[in-house]
Amino acid sequence: SQQGEEDPQALSIQEGENATMNCSYKTSINNLQWYRQNSGRGLVHLILIRSNEREKHSGRLRVTLDTSKKSSSLLITASRAADTASYFCATDLGAGTGNQFYFGTGTSLTVIP
Amino acid sequence: EADIYQTPRYLVIGTGKKITLECSQTMGHDKMYWYQQDPGMELHLIHYSYGVNSTEKGDLSSESTVSRIRTEHFPLTLESARPSHTSQYLCASRQAYEQYFGPGTRLTVT
Numbered sequence: 133s134q135q136g137e138e139d140p141q142a143l144s145i146q147e148g149e150n151a152t153m154n155c156s157y158k159t160s161i162n163n164l165q166w167y168r169q170n171s172g173r174g175l176v177h178l179i180l181i182r183s184n185e186r187e188k189h190s191g192r193l194r195v196t197l198d199t200s201k202k203s204s205s206l207l208i209t210a211s212r213a214a215d216t217a218s219y220f221c222a223t224d225l226g227a228g229t230g231n232q233f234y235f236g237t238g239t240s241l242t243v244i245p
Numbered sequence: 246e247a248d249i250y251q252t253p254r255y256l257v258i259g260t261g262k263k264i265t266l267e268c269s270q271t272m273g274h275d276k277m278y279w280y281q282q283d284p285g286m287e288l289h290l291i292h293y294s295y296g297v298n299s300t301e302k303g304d305l306s307s308e309s310t311v312s313r314i315r316t317e318h319f320p321l322t323l324e325s326a327r328p329s330h331t332s333q334y335l336c337a338s339r340q341a342y343e344q345y346f347g348p349g350t351r352l353t354v355t
Contacts, residue, residue, distance in 0.1 A: 163342060169286075174249075174335055174346030218286055224342060232278075232293065232303070233344060238286035 136221050136236030144242040151208040153239040155221030156201075162226035164197055165233070166206050169218045178206075178219075213245045248272050251336050251347035258326055259355055266321045266350045268336030276339040277319040281305060281332050282349070288335065294319060326354045 136157045145151055155164070163182045167175040181188045181197045181204065188195045194207040208215055218240045222233040249270040258264055270277070275296040280288045290303030294313040308330070309323050323330055331354050336347040 165342070167344075167346075172349070172351075174251075174337070174348050175288075175344070176346070177343045180342055220286075220288070222344075232290055234290075235280075235288040240286070 136223055136234055138219075138221060138236040138239045140239060141237070142240040142242070144244065145211055147211060147213055147243055147245050149211055151211050151215070151241055151243070153206050153219055153241070155204045155206070155236050157204075157221075157223045157234070157236075158202065159223075159225065161199075161223045163224045164195075164204050165222045165224065166193075166195060166204075167220045167222060167235075169220065169238070171217075175220060208241075211241075211243045213243050215241060216243045217241060249336065249338055249345050249347040251334075251350050253350060254348060255351050255353075257353045257355060260325075260327055262326050264323050264326055264352070266323075266334055266336075266352070268319045268321070268347055269317050270319075270338045270345070270347075271317060272338060272340065272345065273316060274338035274340050274345070275316065277313070278337045278339070278344065279303075279309075279311060279319070279321050280335040280337065281307070282335055283332065292321065326352075328354045330354050 138155045165180045166178045169175045179190045192209045197204045218238045220238045221236040252267045277294045279292040289305035291307040292311040334350045337344040
């Protein structure tokens with residue numbers, strides 16, 4: 133089974149609203165990252181949060197991490213139509229696991245103009 | 246955009262054919278990865294490499310093989326394509342904590 137699961141699977145909001153997506157994982161992590169994928173393209177790194185951090189901001193993005201619950205959330209504030217994409221969390225378990233990332237199932241976000 | 250390239254972008258091929266998906270990066274990264282992405286979006290690691298002459302299988306069993314003769318090049322080969330290989334294939338390289346992805350190859354086996 134996959135390391136990360138995300139919910140909701142799909143989210144549709146109006147432009148200007150906030151979008152929140154959640155990620156749960158199963159084992160201890162070194163860090164957690166969020167990636168974005170536009171339709172038909174590769175993934176693009178958005179933000180990284182280390183296991184000893186609780187919250188991180190980057191522009192309109194806010195990420196939280198709760199290691200006791202093994203969960204993370206990504207908040208996109210004041211959404212724009214250009215934010216329409218799929219969003220994935222990825223857990224990095226550290227060098228002992230072959231430097232592999234484990235990706236979640238993804239949340240498909242649609243922002244309606 | 247990251248300097249990582251995949252060719253072809255789209256490929257439709259018949260069952261039993263041998264195919265090679267190309268992946269190249271110009272960033273000098275040692276670690277490279279191949280993922281298979283389902284229609285339902287989940288990514289599965291099928292191969293990775295720590296550097297030249299290093300290759301490992303990922304968590305998803307795959308009938309493909311890879312090679313890493315040069316740092317910048319990490320091709321994936323299917324000796325005999327089957328309809329079950331129909332998927333999106335994503336190549337990535339890694340620098341520190343971040344992975345950089347290519348645009349992907351969408352493979353359809355008929």
